Amino acid sequence: MNKRFFIAIGALASLLVMVLSGCGGSGGSSGPVTIKYWYTEGAQEAVVITQLISKFEQQNPNIKVDAQLVDFASAHDKFATAAQNGTAPDVLRADVGWNTEFAANKYLYDITKYVSASDKSDYLQAPLAYATYQGKLYGLPQVTDFLVLYYNKKVLSSAGITAAPKTWSDFDAANKKLTTGGKFGWAWEGSSYFSQPFIFSFGGGLFDTSTNPPTPIINNAGSVAGLNFLKQELAYAPKIDFQNGYTNAVKAFQTGQAAMLMNGPWEYTNILTGSAFSDPTNLGVAAVPMDQATGDVARSPAGGQNYIMYAGTKHPDEAYKFMSFMSSEASQVAIANANKTLPTRQSAYNDSAMASNTAVKSFAALLPTQKARPVIPQGGQIYATVTGFDPNLQKFLTGQEDAQTAANNIADGFKKLVAGS
Amino acid sequence: MADVRFQHVYKRYGENAPVITDLNLEIEDHEFLVLVGPSGCGKSTALRMIAGLEDISEGELFIGERIVNDVAPKDRDIAMVFQNYALYPHMTVFDNMAFALKLRHTPAEEVGQRVERAAQMLGITPYLKRKPRELSGGQRQRVALGRALVRDPQVFLLDEPLSNLDAKLRVQTRAEISRLHQATGTTFVYVTHDQVEAMTMGDRIAVLNAGLIQQLGTPQDLYDNPSNLFVAGFIGSPSMDFFEVKLHRKGDGHAEIIIGQGDEQQRLTLTGHAADVATGQAPGAGDTSDGRPLIVGIRPEDFTLNGASGGDGQTISGVVDVVEHLGNEQLVYVRLPGAYVPEAAETKGSTARLGPSEKVSPGDRISLHVDTSRLHFFDPSTTKSLV
């Protein structure tokens, strides 16, 4: 065989064995203890993190923190590989979706014993749920997020709508009034993650995690009703581009082409750069509307980041000290003020230093609508195309399948996901 | 069958000086005309203009009575043989030869017959089913000839067809092409840079240099009466020896030439035709006044070894440089005074062609007898022959 053959095989081989390979080295322990930390914030957000780390090192001269910036997109695989090699960092900032997976794979240190009861009760419920697996704590929540209803105050009031829609029927009525002359009532991102407020608010869900294995409930009556309502309201939104839906929706809202948008606090600053919000007070923030019959249930999917500790750490005490410092009230306030992200401690919201942070304040009021996504080891893959969630949603939205069929198909995919083969 | 006529033909590429300048040439019906000249002189260009592969910038080209400047190549009824054969590599020998006929919708039976006949003439019948890559160079050359032959064209054009063959094969194929010309009686225009090919094959030869025709004539004519220094130097192998001389008109009506200067000076008294030319008695001899500078040409075979040294006015002497024995003769390179080397000359210094039995070795000082009636005279400024 010739060289080309080998090249072809080599290319394939790399596809075949994504688990092997990886790098990293572990620090020794002589004199002061060194804690290795991987953080995943963007360059701008990372400024406050490095400041906090120096502060921690000043307060704890016996502990050095070897902090490394790791690209968020590759952090999951990098940590998984390093965990298997025994070269993972002592502490990692992990997406809430990875926490359970890593815990189930036994990569994480059980920190239950370190966390006091008062501490536990200070953390918000949904974020803390992500850090809990089989009754044990495997992480400390850093920041949280969820979806809210952003709206263009000027446009709504000039259409005679005085308050943000509270219920889906308000939302529908508003859409009918707002959708005229090339403008749209709202814009939607067009992906599975953003269909969750609809599914949750009508009493549906993704999984019932009380059973083992978890049972898909994406095809129950509430979920299907939510999907049907979603499709009905898409008549008042720009046509969806499944691949660019997210940026298109934000852009439509920013430019005033659409009057409402469901998105998270992470887009807050970006939305304000849009032409429709040159006056920042024009941006309204409200809760995701509810279904009148179902009531004011938790319906907004929560996301966020946790600090987690590697099971193979040689210095769990020092590592925990670092984690708890980073997730302390003072640190959370510092991060929230610097990055306009949402703290995970109740006390942080009440902190006096937070008083002037209007953005955080307006989100704080909506925190009760937060709903934790299924806390299962496969949580990270729920929204990947291979579960059939997005593909079937697309079939439903383009009229290839009705809501029930699509939901049943997604349920089949979910079943396969948790069956683990 | 047709004649080919260039009338004031020019060929220019872009703004550059013309590659062919005012070409006037009549190639007669049934004639074998050789276009010869050094590489880059415009031979291929001229030939390709006949084929229609190059546009004519100015002037007219006739094939028969027809002006063909704007006639497409395929309508000129000519066939061309290229230096590297240009056989279709994916076709068998048969298909290569039959291709033109097939394009003309010649009936298959006739195609077969004509290819067969041409193949027989060239002795390539056994290879008809082979692809070109399965043939030797000589066989490929014959296929290329055969492909042209099958067409039975009015004019046969050959562009250096032998230059990719080894020496022995070249001599063989040379004869074969001459035979082919006799057999078909078609007009042949043959381009070569090799004057031996030109001399052996051509009915007439046109010598081309830098886009200009230098002389047109039969091989013998060109050899005996070269019209200028270029032709004199180009035709003949080894080439003519040249000397820068002064003409001396003696009081007795005789003339001599003075070769070399000072101590090295040697004199030759002119006789016969050469004397007539130098004394102005031959027609068109031009300026023949005393003291006139001239370039004299002596063919190597006009030297003979002379035992007695000098005094008769027919002898010059020099030192032998190199001796080449060829069996039937020997070429002796001699350092002679006043030797002049034109650009086109094949050899440097002077060459004498001596009998095989003469005993000459390098370093010897020898005396050479010169046939002074056979000298050629050229004007140093115009390079033209005095006749």
Added chain:
Amino acid sequence: MATVTGTMMPPPMTRVTRMRRYLRSKWFAYACITPIVVATAVLIYYPLIVGIYYSFTNASGTNPNNVGIPFLNIPSTFKFVGLKNFFDIFANTDPTVDVRLIFLQTLEWIFFNAVLHFSIGLGLALLLNRKIRFRGVYRALLIVPWATPQFVAAFGWRFLFNGDYGFINLLLERLHLAPIDWTGQPSAAMAAVIICNVWLGIPFMTITLLGGLQSIPNELYEVAELDGANGWQRFQNVTLPLLRPTAVLVTMLDVIWTFNVFAIIFLITGGGPYHRSDTFVSYAFQVAIINQKYGLGAAYGVIILLILVVFVMIYSRLLRANEQVY
């Protein structure tokens, strides 16, 4: 008896001596290539064998290989499942995807790319082979797609295909034509990824075919012209047959290359809508990397490998056949 043996084979000593002499003269050469042989074996065969091994297991992101952490004393939890992964693929048991469609789409993907690459590439090569003005500029421009990394090209085209803000749909709107639903309509999505890949592949095709065209001696065209062939006949009887070896090889390379593409599909349509613009390779990428189904993904990898082996065998066959054409 002894004589017979003696004549039939040389005494063993002789052979050993010869071997020793051979090694003594060649040891340096062997020493030089040993690291490369070892590196090749480690870099290529080890991952390959591990990959094939995984294809017979149910390894996944939640069921990983833990053998690397003996100090944690965690046993590996994935199991050997025999041919189950292959059975699942061939029996088309996955409720979320129709493997037959993916297979057909793979053929569609290869077919349209190969045909368009070749016909456009040949057209451009024929144009560039003429003495046209600014030929150098065109050739330089042609390098642009070639020099563009796949993912950059994919992002660029993704912008153009954007349903609301993309150049193409804005242009259609300007022309009062209906916008195209590039990501929601299966055939439009397939067209979108093919367009991008065609754009990327044209330069290679054009340059290679141009090389092929330029290696055809000009005399053959001249002789054909003298033989009475018109332009089309020259194309048929000279250009096409002489270009054939180049064309066949470059098309085969193109098929292999196109088959292996996943970045373009993944970035422009994500294989969607509902996997209708996925190919084997782009789908396997999603299974293995995005969904962390390492075992199943490896099984797809093995199938892809087998398909590639067939392609490569055809390619080498053609390569050998071509050496004997002229």
